[in-house]
Amino acid sequence: MTDEIVFYTNPMSRGRIVRWMLEEVGQPYRTEILEYGTTMKSPEYLAVNPMGKVPAVTWQGVTITECAAICAWLADAFPQAGLAPALGDPGRGTYLRWMFFAAGPMEAAVTAKSLGLLAPEDKQGMAGYGTFDHVVGALERAVSEGDYICGDRFTAADVYVGSQIQWGLMFKSLPDRPAFIDYAARIGGRPAAARARALDDALMPKPD
Structure with a gap:
């Protein structure tokens, strides 16, 4: 388990959405670039996302896929960035x-x-x-x-x-x-x- 955020992406993918979200969050992260049809379908990456698609994010033993879920999760994981209304906020x-x-x-x-x-x-x-x-x-x-x-x-x-x-x-x-x-x-x-x-x-x- 590591405190490092790992961001799996390709610049020609919906990963661009998550890149923006990560920049808004302002926490350090490491980028892993995957290629269509090769490293995205490798056993190593399929262990991260069985769909063999990007983006995905891992942090502290948690894996998150799907852009909307990643954005919502990052906003809640790092509330100091002020990117989500708190529970109880209308x-x-x-x-x-x-x-x-x-x-x-x-x-x-x-x-x-x-x-x-x-x-x-x-x-x-x-x-x-x-x-x-x-x-x-x-x-x-x-x-x-x-x-x-x-x-x-x-x-x-x-x-x-x-x-x-x-x-x-x-x-x-x-x-x-x-x-x-x-x-x-x-x-x-x-x-x-x-x-x-x-x-x-x-x-x-x-x-x-």
């Missing part, structure tokens, strides 16, 4: 609501739309997201009611939800609504976000 409900919304209905709807697999009208009640337009409308309201998901306070929910919005705008999987554009610019200007981008960009494969 804002924690809002925080958890949108964190899970982005990990569930939002990601499912965006992925289904990108693959041309949205639920047909007569089956929409069977899909957790309902319709893509309903998801987008709910998300727009969430980022329009204050500077951040929890009003005037930046939290780990902004790291996770915000990353999903930034990528949605970049890859055109979300509409270019002013509320999304303004929110993405606001959170993207944070120093920790800039540090995380620089670290991951430096690890990107160099063109021949």
Whole structure:
């Protein structure tokens, strides 16, 4: 067991979300870069994450996978960073609501739309997201009611939800609504976000 945070990632993965979260937390960590199809599927890494996917984080004998879970766990593990409303704080409900919304209905709807697999009208009640337009409308309201998901306070929910919005705008999987554009610019200007981008960009494969 070690006190060192170990971060398993690839710069072309959702690990970029966790990198940002780690920079916001401000604790030292060691980065292990894994490659698709090789070291990600090695026995050593499958012992960490049987899915053979990144990101993952280990600390003090605990292994955490799934970006939303990692962000929420880091916020609770290091409360001094002030990235999550405490238990008993009414804002924690809002925080958890949108964190899970982005990990569930939002990601499912965006992925289904990108693959041309949205639920047909007569089956929409069977899909957790309902319709893509309903998801987008709910998300727009969430980022329009204050500077951040929890009003005037930046939290780990902004790291996770915000990353999903930034990528949605970049890859055109979300509409270019002013509320999304303004929110993405606001959170993207944070120093920790800039540090995380620089670290991951430096690890990107160099063109021949």
